[in-house]
Amino acid sequence: xxxxxxxxxxxxxxxxxxxARGMLDGEYGSVFHxxxxxxxxxxxxxxxDEVRDIDWKATARHGTPLIKRYVAVRRQTVLxxxxxxxxxxxxxxxxxxxKDVAVMALGVMAYLAHRHGDVVGLVSGDATETRxxxxxxxxxxxxxxxxxxxxxxxxxxxxxxxxxxxxxVARTVKGRFLLFVVADELTATPSLxxxxxxxxxQHEILWLTVRDAELATGGDWYSVHDATxxxxxxxxxxxxAAAYARAVMDRDAGRQDMLRLxxxxxxxxxxxxxxxxxxxxxxxxxxxxx
Numbered sequence: 001x002x003x004x005x006x007x008x009x010x011x012x013x014x015x016x017x018x019x020a021r022g023m024l025d026g027e028y029g030s031v032f033h034x035x036x037x038x039x040x041x042x043x044x045x046x047x048x049d050e051v052r053d054i055d056w057k058a059t060a061r062h063g064t065p066l067i068k069r070y071v072a073v074r075r076q077t078v079l080x081x082x083x084x085x086x087x088x089x090x091x092x093x094x095x096x097x098x099k100d101v102a103v104m105a106l107g108v109m110a111y112l113a114h115r116h117g118d119v120v121g122l123v124s125g126d127a128t129e130t131r132x133x134x135x136x137x138x139x140x141x142x143x144x145x146x147x148x149x150x151x152x153x154x155x156x157x158x159x160x161x162x163x164x165x166x167x168x169v170a171r172t173v174k175g176r177f178l179l180f181v182v183a184d185e186l187t188a189t190p191s192l193x194x195x196x197x198x199x200x201x202q203h204e205i206l207w208l209t210v211r212d213a214e215l216a217t218g219g220d221w222y223s224v225h226d227a228t229x230x231x232x233x234x235x236x237x238x239x240x241a242a243a244y245a246r247a248v249m250d251r252d253a254g255r256q257d258m259l260r261l262x263x264x265x266x267x268x269x270x271x272x273x274x275x276x277x278x279x280x281x282x283x284x285x286x287x288x289x290x
Contacts, residue, residue, distance in 0.1 A: 004146040005139055008107030011276065027283035028112045031178055031204055042066045077135045078113040078120045079203075080106045080145065081169060082182045084152035085126030085160030090184070093211035094271020099153035101210045102182045103146050104272040108279055109180045109206075110142045123169055124149055127161035130168045160184070163192050170198050179205045185212050188254035196262040206282055207259055209268040212248075265289055 042058055045065035058066045082088075088099040110120045114137065121135030122145045131152075133145060162183050169179065179199065186192070186209075199205060259266045267282035269275055 003143060004103055004150060005107060005111065005143045008104060008111055008146075011104060011272065012108060012111065027280060027287060028116060031206075031283065031286060042068060075137075076113075076116075076118040077175070077177045078109065078118055079135065079169065079173065079177045079179050080110060080120060080122045080124075080182070081162075081165055081179055082106060082122075082124050082149055083126070083160045083162045083165070083184065084124045084149060084157060085162075086153070086155055086157040087160035087184045088153035088210075089155040089157065091213040092269075092271055093213055094269075094273065095213070096271050098184055098210045099150060101269060101272050101275070102153075103150050105182050105208050105210075105269065105275045105279065106149060106180070107142070107146050108275055110145065113178075114139065114142060120145065122148065123165050124152060125165050125168075126158040127164065128158040130165050132168065132172070162186060163189075163195065166192075166195055166199060170195060173203075177203050179203045181205065181207045182210065183207070184210050185248075185251060186255055187251055188258040193258045193262065196258065196264060200263045204286075205262075205264045206286055207264050207266040208278070208282065209255070209266060211268055211270045263289075 042055060043066065045054060045067050053067045055066050055068050082102055084099070088097075088102060090098055092098045092101050094101070106122075113120050117137070119135040119137045120142060122133040123130065125131050131148075133148065162181075166181075196205075256266060265282060265286040267278045267285075269278050
């Protein structure tokens with residue numbers, strides 16, 4: 001099997017020329033406020049950087065604005081949280097399997113953390129179990145995390161229940177982490193809303209939703225959630241399509257309101273091709289909201 005982290009790095013290399021990579025690194029670095037006074041190196045100024053960080057002497061010599069980069073006060077911890085229940089074995093809006101999109105998103109965030117010297121852990125699971133892999137550094141560790149997610153989410157997995165994984169984090173994790181949650185299109189509930197408010201009081205949280213596939217005409221389908229048959233001809237009904245669209249809008253609005261009221265920044269992707277641009281936008285929105 002090709003290295004999953006290698007796929008992530010290849011995607012980042014295709015997306016990000018040097019300036020874009022610097023901007024993405026800068027947005028990631030802004031999530032954790034505060035830094036040490038230990039100078040590291042210089043890089044080109046990009047929009048969004050603090051003017052106070054410009055090295056004016058180096059800028060005068062170089063001819064273009066250069067920013068001072070600093071070594072972090074201490075290693076930060078990024079905790080990846082994702083559903084590995086059977087919902088993630090369903091098709092995403094872009095035609096890929098949801099778990100493949102999730103692995104790409106988790107991999108990009110994990111690799112950004114790795115480049116900043118931070119450590120990365122994972123909490124994943126379904127309605128029957130939650131598994132926690134401790135935070136460590138190194139590319140071999142990141143590969144192990146991604147492979148765990150990829151191998152765990154299958155059509156034979158138990159039902160999805162991300163609330164269990166979030167409850168595990170609220171109960172067991174001490175300190176202040178960056179939580180990066182990748183999930184399918186969850187339905188808002190009062191219990192989930194309360195849990196998210198508890199988590200947000202302690203942690204920085206970024207949330208990425210993987211969009212469901214649209215209703216499609218043609219062959220029969222079945223629900224990955226509960227194996228209910230979905231006759232293909234139903235998708236051709238204008239009434240069914242309209243009711244489905246309303247239900248999706250209501251569910252999305254409820255989830256978005258729940259996350260907004262909890263102070264959590266959310267983005268959404270249809271496929272792997274959206275991950276880089278949406279993650280950059282997500283980090284930027286989080287910085288501005290903070």
